[in-house]
Amino acid sequence: MTRFRILYRLFGCGLAFLFVAAALPAEAAIPSVVSAKITGQNTAVVTYSEPVYTQASDYSNFTGALSGRTITQLSGSGGPAINLTFDGGAFAQDAVGGLSIATSTTSVSDGSALGAGSVAVSDGQAPFLSSINFSSNSTNAAFAKAGDALSLSFTMNKSVSTPTVLIGGNTVSVNGNGVGPFTTSYTLTGADAAVSLPIAITATDLSGNISSKVLLSLGGGVMTAPSISSITSDANSSGVLHVGNTITFTVTPTFPEPNASVNGSYNGTPLAWSTSNGGATYVATYTVALGNSSQASPLEISGVTVVDASGNVSPAASGSDVQRTIAATVPFLAEVSRVSTPASSTPAYSFSSSESGTILYGGDCSSRTSLAVAGVNEITFVALSNGLHSNCVITVTDAAGNVSAPLTVSQFVVDPVVLSVPASVAPTTKFLFTRNLRLGDVGVDVRQLQQHLITMGFLKGPVTGRFAAQTQAAVKKFQSKYHLTTLGSVGPATRVELNK
Numbered sequence: 001m002t003r004f005r006i007l008y009r010l011f012g013c014g015l016a017f018l019f020v021a022a023a024l025p026a027e028a029a030i031p032s033v034v035s036a037k038i039t040g041q042n043t044a045v046v047t048y049s050e051p052v053y054t055q056a057s058d059y060s061n062f063t064g065a066l067s068g069r070t071i072t073q074l075s076g077s078g079g080p081a082i083n084l085t086f087d088g089g090a091f092a093q094d095a096v097g098g099l100s101i102a103t104s105t106t107s108v109s110d111g112s113a114l115g116a117g118s119v120a121v122s123d124g125q126a127p128f129l130s131s132i133n134f135s136s137n138s139t140n141a142a143f144a145k146a147g148d149a150l151s152l153s154f155t156m157n158k159s160v161s162t163p164t165v166l167i168g169g170n171t172v173s174v175n176g177n178g179v180g181p182f183t184t185s186y187t188l189t190g191a192d193a194a195v196s197l198p199i200a201i202t203a204t205d206l207s208g209n210i211s212s213k214v215l216l217s218l219g220g221g222v223m224t225a226p227s228i229s230s231i232t233s234d235a236n237s238s239g240v241l242h243v244g245n246t247i248t249f250t251v252t253p254t255f256p257e258p259n260a261s262v263n264g265s266y267n268g269t270p271l272a273w274s275t276s277n278g279g280a281t282y283v284a285t286y287t288v289a290l291g292n293s294s295q296a297s298p299l300e301i302s303g304v305t306v307v308d309a310s311g312n313v314s315p316a317a318s319g320s321d322v323q324r325t326i327a328a329t330v331p332f333l334a335e336v337s338r339v340s341t342p343a344s345s346t347p348a349y350s351f352s353s354s355e356s357g358t359i360l361y362g363g364d365c366s367s368r369t370s371l372a373v374a375g376v377n378e379i380t381f382v383a384l385s386n387g388l389h390s391n392c393v394i395t396v397t398d399a400a401g402n403v404s405a406p407l408t409v410s411q412f413v414v415d416p417v418v419l420s421v422p423a424s425v426a427p428t429t430k431f432l433f434t435r436n437l438r439l440g441d442v443g444v445d446v447r448q449l450q451q452h453l454i455t456m457g458f459l460k461g462p463v464t465g466r467f468a469a470q471t472q473a474a475v476k477k478f479q480s481k482y483h484l485t486t487l488g489s490v491g492p493a494t495r496v497e498l499n500k
Contacts, residue, residue, distance in 0.1 A: 029049075029050075029112075030107075030112050030113070030114065030115055031048050031049055031050050031052050031105070031106075031107045031112065031114050032048065032049045032114070032115075033046060033047070033048060033049075033101065033114075033119050034047045034048060034049055034080075035047045035122070036099070036119045036120065036121045036122065037121065037122050037123065037124025038065060038066075038091050038095050038096065038097070038121055038122070038123060038124050038125060039124040039125060040091075040125065041090035041091055042085055042086050042087075042088070042090060042091065043083060043084065043085050043086070044066070044083075044084045044086070044121055044124075045081055045082065045083055045084070045124065046059075046081075046082045046084065046101070046119070047080060047081050047082075048080045048081075048082070048114075049080070050080060050107055050108070050109060051078055051079050051080050051107075051108040051109070052077070052078075052079075052080070052082070052105050052106060052107060052108060052114065053077055053078060053105070053106050053107075053108060054074070054077050054082055054101075054104075054105040054106075055074060055077065055104070056071040056073075056074045056084075057102070057104075058101055058102040058104050058105045059071060059084065059099050059100070059101060059102075060099065060100050060102070061098070061099060061100035061118065062097065062098070062099050063097050063098040063099070064095070064096050064097025064098055064121070065091050065092065065095035065096060065097040065121075066086065066097035066098070066099055066121060067097065068088070069086040069087055069088050070086065070087050071084050071085065071086060072085050072086065072087050073085040078108060091125070093123075093125060093127075093157055093158040094123050094125075094158055094159075094205075094206075094207070095123060095125070096120070096121060096122055096123055097121045098118055098119065098120050098121055099118070099119055099121060100117065100118050100119070101114055101117065101119060102114075103115065122207060123205070123207040123209065124207070124209060125158075125205075125209060126205070126209040126210060126211050126212065127156045127157055127158045127160050127203050127204075127205045127209065127211045128156070128157050128211055128212070129154055129155075129156060129157075129201060129211070130155050130156060130157045130179075131154060131155045132152070132153070132154040133152075133153045133154070134150065134151070134152060134153075135150075135151045135153075136148055136149065136150055136151070137149045147187065147188065148187070148188045149185060149186070149187045149188075150167065150185065150186045150187070150188065150197070151183070151184075151185045152165070152167070152183065152184050152185065152186070152199070153180075153181050153182070153183045154180060154181065154182055154201065155179055155180035155181050155182070156179050156180055156182075156203055156211075157179070158179060158205050159177075159178045159179055159205060159206055160178075160179070160203040160204060160205050160206070160211075161203070161204050161205075161206070162174055162176075162177070162182075163182055163201055163202060163203035164201070164202045164203070165182075165184050165199070165200070165201050166198075166199070166200040167184075167186040167197065167198075167199050168186065168188075168189075168197055168198060168199075169198065170186070172184045172185070172186050200213050201213070226253055226254070226255070226257050226260065226306045226307075226308045226312060226314040227253065227254040227306075227314050227315060228251060228252070228253055228254065228304065228305075228306055228314055228315075228317035229252045229253060229254045230251075230252045230319075231249060231250070231251050231252075231301060231304055231317055231318065231319035232249070232250050232252075232319060232321055233247050233248065233249050233250070233301070233319060233321055233322050234247065234248045235247040235298075235321075235322045235323065235324040236321040236322065236323055237323055237324070238323050238324065239323075239324045239325075240324065240325050240326075240327055240400050240401075241288050241324050241325070241326050241327070242288060242326075242327045242328070242400040242401045242402045243288050243289060243290060243328060243330055243402050243403075244287065244288065244289075245287070245288050246285050246286060246287045246288070247266065247285070247286045247322065247324070248283060248284070248285045248286075249264070249266065249271065249283070249284050249285075249286065249301055249319065250281050250282070250283050251264070251273065251281065251282045251283075251284075251304060251306065251317075252280070252281050253279065253280075253281075253282075253306055253314070256277075256278055256279040256280045257279040257306055257308050257309075258275075258278050258279035258309070259279065259308075259309040260275075260279055260282075260306050260307060260308045260309060261273070261306075261307045262282045262284070262304065262305070262306055262307075263304065263305045263307065264284065264301065264303065264304035264305070265303070266286045266299075266301050267286065267292055267293055267295065267299055267326060267328075268292065268293060269286060269289075269292065271284035271285070271286060272284055282306070288326055288327075288328050289328070290328065290329075290330060291328070292326065292328035293326070293328060294325075294326055294327050294328045294329050295325050295326040296325060297325060298322045298323050298324060298325060299322060299326065300318060300319055300320055300322050301318065301319040301322065302316070302317075302318035302319070303316045303318070304316065304317050304318070304319075305317070327398070327399075327400030327401075327402060328402075329354075329355070329398075329402065330355075330398070330402040330403060330404050330405070331353050331354050331355040331357055331372070331396040331397075331398050331402070331403075331404035332353070332354040332355075332404065332405075333351055333352065333353050333354075333394065333395075333396060333404050333405070333407035334351060334352045334407070335350075335351050335407065335409070335410060336350040336351055336352050336376055337349065337350040338409075338410045338412070339381070339409070339410070339412035340412070340464070341412040341413045341442055341464060341465040341466055342412075342413045342414065342415040342447060342463075342464070342465045343384075343412050343413065343414050343415075344414065345382075345383065345384045345385070345386070345414055346380055346381060346382055346383075346384070347380070347381055347384070347412065347414070348378065348379075348380050349378075349379055349380070349381060349409065350376055350377060350378045350379070351376075351377055351379075351394060351407055352375060352376050352377070353372045353373070353374060353375070353377060353396050353404070354374060355372075355374050355396070355398045356371070356372055356373050356374050356398070356399075357371075357372050357396040357397050357398040357399065357404075358370060358371060358372070358396065358397045359371065359372050359377075359379075359394060359395075359396055360394070360395045360396075360397065361392070361393070361394060362391075362392070362393040362394070362395070362406070363389075363391035363392040363393050363409075364384060364385075364389045364391055364392055365381045365384070365389065365392035365393075365394075365409060366381065366382060366383070367379045367380060367381055367382060368380075368382060372396045384414045385414065386414050386415055387413065387414060387415075387444075388411060388412075388413050388442070388443055388444070389409075389411060389412055389413070389414060390411035392408070392409035393406040393407060393408055393409065394406070394407045394409065395407070411442055412442065412465075413442060413443060413444065413447070413465045415444070415447070415465070431445070431448040431452070432499055433445060433448070433449070433490065433495045433498050433499055434495075436489065436490055436491050436492070436495075437449060437467055437489065437490035438467060438488075438489035438490070439467055439468070439469070439472050439488070439489065440466075440467060441466075441467040442465055442466045442467065443465060444465070446464075446465050446466060446467045446471070447463050447464070447465040449467075449471065449475075449490065449498070450463045450464065450465075450471055450474075451463055452498060453471070453474040453475070453478060456478065458474040458475075458477045458478050458481075459471065459474035472488040472489070473488070475488050475489065475490060475494070476488045478494070478497075478498075479494060482497045484497065
C-alpha cells in the first residue's frame with residue numbers, strides 16, 4: 001500500500017494543504033512452495049519460489065510414503081531447491097506423500113517467513129528401462145547385412161505412455177502399454193553404421209516424469225560386420241629373411257573387437273593371432289622355416305579377415321609395408337666319394353651341394369677349400385693324424401645366411417705306414433682282437449683281421465681297413481675250417497680262435 005504524508009504550510013494569511021506521495025518500501029512477497037517431489041530411492045526435493053534459509057527441523061508431519069521416516073540430511077539451504085534425504089528403505093515407484101513446513105523457513109532476500117502449512121509431495125521419480133532383449137532373423141543371430149531384421153522387446157520399471165524409440169537414427173513404431181513389454185522391429189539398410197547399431201529409448205510416466213535417454217550401441221551378437229583399419233608389420237625396411245627369421249604383423253580393427261578371431265596367412269603359412277588389449281589390435285608372428293617359399297621380391301600379406309564374437313566377417317584386407325625378401329631354402333649336402341681307408345694324412349673327399357656358399361668344417365677335418373659350388377665339390381683334407389676319424393662334419397652357408405644341415409663324413413682310418421706295406425706281408429707283431437666285427441665296420445682291428453686272413457690264405461686282399469663283402473666271405477671260410485658257425489661276422493668264439 002502506498003502511504004501519503006500531509007504537509008502543512010502557511011501562505012500569507014491562509015493555510016495551505018500540500019499532499020506529497022512518499023516513496024516508502026513496498027511490502028515483500030512471502031516465499032511459497034512451487035513443487036515437492038519424491039525424486040529417488042530415499043530423496044525428495046522441495047522447490048520454492050525464491051531462495052530460502054531452512055533446516056531439517058522445519059519439516060514434519062510426514063504422511064504417505066514419508067510416514068515414519070526421518071530426514072538424515074538436508075542440502076541446498078540458501079537456494080530455491082532444497083534436497084531432503086530420508087532414512088528407511090527405498091521408496092516405491094510412483095510413491096507420494098505429504099509434509100508440513102514450519103514458519104522458520106525464511107526468505108533469503110528479506111527474511112520474510114513462509115506461511116506454515118501442509119504440502120503434497122508428488123511422484124518425481126523418472127522411469128527407467130528394466131529389461132531389454134534382441135533377436136534377429138539372421139541364421140547366425142547377428143545383424144550383419146542389409147535386409148536382416150532386428151526385433152526389440154523391453155520393459156519399464158513403472159507405467160509409462162508409449163515410449164519413443166530410435167534405431168539407427170530412425171523413429172520406429174512401438175507396441176505395448178503400462179510397464180510393457182513394448183515391442184518394435186527394424187530392418188537394416190545399407191545406410192546403417194558399418195560397425196554398430198545405435199538405439200535410443202525415451203519414456204514419460206503418468207506423472208510427467210521423463211526418463212533419461214537410454215543409448216545403446218549394440219554389440220555381442222547384435223553388431224554389423226566389423227572392418228579392418230590397417231595391417232602393419234615390422235619388416236618395413238629392406239633386407240633378406242632366412243630360415244629362423246620372423247615377421248610380426250599387427251591388425252587394427254576400425255573399432256575394438258573383443259573375443260574376435262582373425263584369419264590370415266603369410267607365404268602359405270596360417271598365422272596364430274592374439275590380442276592383449278581387448279581387441280584393439282591383433283598380433284601374429286610368421287617364422288621363415290624350411291619348406292616355405294622363397295620370395296625374390298617383397299611379399300605383402302593379404303586376405304586377412306576379422307570374425308567378431310557374433311560370427312560377422314569383415315571385408316578382406318591387405319598390408320602394404322613389407323619390404324624384405326625371403327630366402328627359405330637351405331643348402332642340401334650329400335656325400336659323393338668317401339675317403340678310401342686306410343688313408344693318407346691328406347685324403348681326397350667329394351660332396352655335393354644344392355647351393356653355392358661358404359664351407360665350414362668341424363671335428364677332426366679341415367681343408368683349404370672354403371667356397372662351395374652348386375654341384376660336386378672336390379676337397380682335400382689336411383694335417384690329419386694317424387688313426388680313426390669318425391667326427392668330421394661339413395656345413396655350407398648360402399648368401400642369405402641359411403646354414404645347411406651338417407653332413408657327416410663317413411669314418412675312415414689314416415695310416416700311411418700300412419699303405420706302404422704290401423698286402424702279402426704278415427703283421428710283425430701279435431694283435432689281440434677285443435671287439436666283435438661285422439660288415440661295415442672300419443678300423444685298425446679290421447685291417448689286422450684282413451692281414452691275418454691273407455696270411456692264412458682265406459683272403460687275397462687288398463688291406464683296406466673296411467669290413468666289406470670280401471672280408472665277410474673270408475671270415476666264413478675261416479669259421480668253416482675251425483668248425484665255427486659260419487655267420488661271416490667276428491663274434492666271441494671267432495675272436496678266441498683268431499687270438500690263438
